[in-house]
Amino acid sequence: MTVIRTRAQSEFLRRNGSQIIVVGLLVVLAIVGVLVSDRFASVNNIMNILEQSVTLAIVSLGQTLTVLTGGIDLSVGSLISLASVLLSGITNGDPAMVFPAIMIVLALGICVGLLNAAAVIWLKVHPLIVTLGMGAALQGVTLLYTMGPAGKMPLGFDVLAYGRFLGLPVGAVITVALFLGTAFFLRYARFGRYVYAIGDDAVGAQLMGLPRAKVLLFVYAFSGFMAALTAIFLVSRFGVGQPYTGANFTLTSITPVVVGGTLLAGGRGGVIGTLLGVYLVSLLNNVLNYMDISSHYQLIVQGLIVIIAVSVYVEKKRKL
Amino acid sequence: MKNLFTRFAAPVLLCTVATGALADNTYTGAPRTFLFNPAQDVCFKDTSQYKKDGPYTIGFSNAGLGDSWRVVAVHSMMKAAAENKDRIAKLIITDAGHDDSKQVADIQDLVSRGVDLLIVSANTAQALDPAVTRVMESGIPVVMVDRRIESDNFVTFVTASDAISGRLFAQWIVEKLGGKGNVVMMGGQAGSSPSEIRMKTAMQVFNQYPDIKIVETVYGDWSPVKAKQVMQSMIQKYGQDIDAVWSAHGLMTPGSIEAFVEAGWADGTIPPHTTADVNGPMQLALKHKVPLLEVGYPPAMAGESIKTALKVLEGAQVPCISEINSQIAVTEGDTTPSIDTRLRIDEMVIANGPADLLVTGGMGPDYDPTTFSIDYPQ
Secondary structure, eight states, X not given: OHXXXXXXXXXXXXXXXXXXXXXXHHHHHHHHHHHHOTTTTSHHHHHHHHHHHHHHHXXXXXXXXXXXXXXXXXXXXXXXXXXXXXXXXXXXXXXXXXXXXXXXXXXXXXXXXXXXXXXXXXXXXXXXXXXXXXXXXXXXXHHHHOSSOBOOOOTTTTHHHHOEETTEEHHHHHHHHHHHXXXXXXXXXXXHHHHHHHHHOHHHHHHTTOOHHHHHHHHHHHHHHHHHHHXXXXXXXXXXXXXXXXXXXXXXXXXXXXXXXXXXXXXXXXXXXXXXXXXXXXXXXXXXXXXXXXXXXXXXXXXXXXXXXXXXXXXXXXXX | OHHHIIIIIOGGGOOBOOOGGGSTTOOOSSOHHHHTOOOSSOOEEOOGGGOOOSSEXXXXXXXXXXXXXXXXXXXXXXXXXXXXXXXXEEEEEEEOTTOHHHHHHHHHHHHHTTOSEEEEEOSSTTTTHHHHHHHHHTTOOEEXXXXXXXXXXXXEEEEOOHXXXXXXXXXXXHHHTTTOEEEEEEESSTTOHHXXXXXXXXXXXXXXXXXXXXXXXXXXXTOHHHHHHHXXXXXXXXGGGOOEEEESOTTTHHHHHHHHHHTTOOTTOSOOEEEOSBHHHHHHHHHHTOOEEEEOOOTTHHHHHHHHHHHHHTTOOEESEEEOOXXXXXXXXXXXXXXXXXXXXXXXXXXXXXXTOBTTOOSOTTOOTTTOOOOOOO
């Protein structure tokens, strides 16, 4: 009995160790925040952190799936920029155009993802190169479309960024729902489990007859869709799309994924870890702001966290 | 390239002195934009609703650093806060690293930290509009400095006149070219208000002259290195057909002049350029005999924004747009009917000074940004 329990415990730790570490860090940061300022724990500040984390969370959700298959999507930043200028450019203040414009950019996201996957599968080019090239091409298209802010959104479109649902930020509620839905899909749907299988051992999965091409098409389309959705939330927050608005997301979307325990080599990790990673990054920036620490140090701290997280988790896999 | 980098971009060389005051022909009068404003009614804001007892906590959400102008501007703000220690309990400065998302988050954080007034230099005019508007709606006054938002949802905007810079630059080029020629327009950062306003107002002038052709509009991102790259490709494309370069600020002008020098243009043949504030382009213009117009955009406006913020919190009336004076100077022999200023570039330039020195910083003769330190309330 004891042996079984110990095994169960060690299995739990093996599966969730990284998430436990992130939760621990979240608690430490929260304690530091409370010690730094009595305003830190205010409802207003907590709502701010939840609002601020929405866009990073959604783009990282898509990124998590590509990393789980052993790939990566470096086109998300440019895709966000293109989708954002198209959304506000097509809408251009006309409420009747909001819905069609949203549909167009979401379809664009899916198409870009499918193209990425197609190049990975049939041209047999590494996803790093495919998506890097796609990102450069999309940035060029974006700048051909507009050199500056394009169009505008009608009044009321900021409800996604600033609206409240049951007292919580609308975006944060949607984010959590998306993550829970995806976690459920990955764990319980057969197709979801293929994502892990392909990332864990691509050759083995293929020998077993798993539909690698279909899984990759789905995963990159999902990432493209989430990047487009991120653009919609950004445009809601800014009121306009801009040609470089997504530039920083290419690399920052990877941070929560690796911090949350998903291995860059693929096959291990999950989206709940990513969500915790997103909250860690957002909380860290917030606490450092409260501590009057310059944003330059914030970048350094984020960089160090990524390197430490990757080194810790890589070591863990070697031991297994 | 290395030469350019070491001369203009290495931040360790940043330096500025208030040299303008030394020249006899420097303008020291009241703001010209106010005196020359033909409108009988000038917009003023009643700020009595924001009046409260001090000492105050003031937040400054900065778009970012990254060029010598912005470094001097932040130092000028710290200096103004130090000079008003009795009235300011705390000045909290955040730096968004030129990222709209980060700046919106910074603004939210500053508000939740309980600032009495927020000073904002917006990374881009449109993207920061909703965030700043929400702060105003919550009852916290916002003073914009250097870079405004698209709407008028702020108490006042402390600036030099971007519109006048844009128009003067354009009118001077038109007159230098006799109303006919090809112009390359080099904006700063796409979407930032100084860049957009200067370009828009320049076009109001250029559009009146059908023989002036804007062959291309490019962006130098306020950087001499980027400006040089961009101008090199313009020279490749248009060569001798470029008759003038309209540059939104002096941070980019030296890159453009260097591109012409390296492409083989002899002294005295490089087309007319426009500039602001920075020593380097003035040195290069004198050395290579480039016709140059300087209309300043002084970073001292950031210090002014602190003084304006205090006026707002004390309930005093403030202009809707608080414009501070710009110096206007040209190279010898390059006045035109409209740009008939007495101040000359060789009076403003610090001949032996660093190229990235800002001659309009207002920080005093001993200022050195690499060693600058001041005890301001924080």
